Amino acid sequence: MNCCDMKGFLSYLILWILSKNKMNGAEISKELEKRRGVKPSPGTLYPALKELRDKGLIESDESKYYSLTEKRRRRIEFCLQFLLQGIL
Numbered sequence: 825m826n827c828c829d830m831k832g833f834l835s836y837l838i839l840w841i842l843s844k845n846k847m848n849g850a851e852i853s854k855e856l857e858k859r860r861g862v863k864p865s866p867g868t869l870y871p872a873l874k875e876l877r878d879k880g881l882i883e884s885d886e887s888k889y890y891s892l893t894e895k896r897r898r899r900i901e902f903c904l905q906f907l908l909q910g911i912l
Contacts, residue, residue, distance in 0.1 A: 834864065834872045839892065842882060843900055846891035849873065 834856075841847065841855045849869060857863035864872075873890060876882045884890045892900070 834868065835876060838872060838876060838890075839881065839896070839900075842890055842892050843897070846885075846889045848887070848889050852890065 837856060837859065838852060841852055841859075847855070849866070852873075853863055853866075853869055856869075873882065873884075877884060877890075880893055881896050882890050883893050
């Protein structure tokens with residue numbers, strides 16, 4: 825398996841990982857490796873982070889720690905509540 829297999833799925837994984845904690849690029853990369861068995865190259869990871877930031881889905885602080893924007897966090901909470909209503 826190579827990193828190209830992650831291409832379409834990478835943004836969703838990043839958003840899911842950042843829904844748990846804010847992290848820097850190296851930490852995100854390690855989490856992706858744990859979950860997928862493959863560590864994405866910086867040339868794969870950082871363009872994906874930039875695209876998510878440009879779309880307003882994530883933000884980074886001066887220390888380059890990435891986190892979900894408040895709008896995105898509220899949207900995830902809404903979706904979880906919706907899903908739980910269907911289950912319960």
